[in-house]
Amino acid sequence: xxxxxxxxxxxxxxxxxxxxxxxxxxxxxxxxxxxxxxxxxxxxxxxxxxxxxxxxxxxxxxxxxxxxxxxxxxxxxxxxxxxxxxxxxx
Amino acid sequence: xxxxxxxxxxxxxxxxxxxxxxxxxxxxxxxxxxxxxxxxxxxxxxxxxxxxxxxxxxxxxxxxxxxxxxxxxxxxxxxxxxxxxxxxxxxxxxxxxxxxxxxxxxxxxxxxxxxxxxxxxxxxxxxxxxxxxxxxxxxxxxxxxxxxxxxxxxxxxxxxxxxxxxxxxxxxxx
Numbered sequence: 172x173x174x175x176x177x178x179x180x181x182x183x184x185x186x187x188x189x190x191x192x193x194x195x196x197x198x199x200x201x202x203x204x205x206x207x208x209x210x211x212x213x214x215x216x217x218x219x220x221x222x223x224x225x226x227x228x229x230x231x232x233x234x235x236x237x238x239x240x241x242x243x244x245x246x247x248x249x250x251x252x253x254x255x256x257x258x259x260x261x
Numbered sequence: 262x263x264x265x266x267x268x269x270x271x272x273x274x275x276x277x278x279x280x281x282x283x284x285x286x287x288x289x290x291x292x293x294x295x296x297x298x299x300x301x302x303x304x305x306x307x308x309x310x311x312x313x314x315x316x317x318x319x320x321x322x323x324x325x326x327x328x329x330x331x332x333x334x335x336x337x338x339x340x341x342x343x344x345x346x347x348x349x350x351x352x353x354x355x356x357x358x359x360x361x362x363x364x365x366x367x368x369x370x371x372x373x374x375x376x377x378x379x380x381x382x383x384x385x386x387x388x389x390x391x392x393x394x395x396x397x398x399x400x401x402x403x404x405x406x407x408x409x410x411x412x413x414x415x416x417x418x419x420x421x422x423x424x425x426x427x428x429x430x431x432x433x434x435x
Binding site for chain 2: 214
């Protein structure tokens with residue numbers, strides 16, 4: 172549950188998500204659930220020309236199982252706190 | 262040092278301290294709320310995420326690469342979905358075509374993503390693609406698919422020889 176809680180602290184931040192099919196989507200993290208499904212608002216697809224089906228989409232629900240990476244704003248990640256939480260096993 | 266935890270709201274430690282102070286003043290002292298407002302936990306469920314999308318026109322991308330456009334009518338906690346008035350949009354090269362399909366019940370595991378269509382911008386088709394007759398697009402797509410299949414196979418065989426397991430072994434993702 173640690174990363175679920177962690178993502179919850181990142182709501183309303185701009186994140187970039189890379190899917191397993193190489194699509195990269197930048198947007199405002201609106202919500203996350205226990206499966207790490209992610210909801211993004213005001214999305215922007217990088218390399219949109221390659222993915223025309225994603226034009227004119229304003230917000231998006233991404234199934235957690237297809238996410239490869241989530242790129243986070245460095246300033247919003249408290250690595251010390253995360254390390255601490257990991258070692259406490261919460 | 263304060264015992265901070267991701268599971269607690271940032272105001273919690275402060276709150277607890279206030280509470281102890283108040284308890285020292287008297288057991289019946291009311292608890293005050295402090296710290297930034299936190300979203301209630303029920304906001305962070307699959308159901309809450311999909312609830313906003315209900316009855317909206319959506320683009321659904323499936324694990325096999327299909328793009329379906331329809332209205333979301335029902336769903337459950339696994340992201341199993343029911344779409345109404347669905348069309349399938351087939352893309353190939355710089356062309357696309359629409360095929361009317363009707364009602365879809367999609368098993369959640371096949372869902373890649375769901376996007377809400379901005380109805381104000383829905384008709385702005387990107388200049389990189391043009392609409393074409395279904396048969397033409399379908400033929401082109403068949404060619405593209407077989408080409409990609411053989412190149413994927415070649416890559417995976419080479420990777421496997423080097424000891425790499427393909428990232429999504431066996432599964433094809435688009």
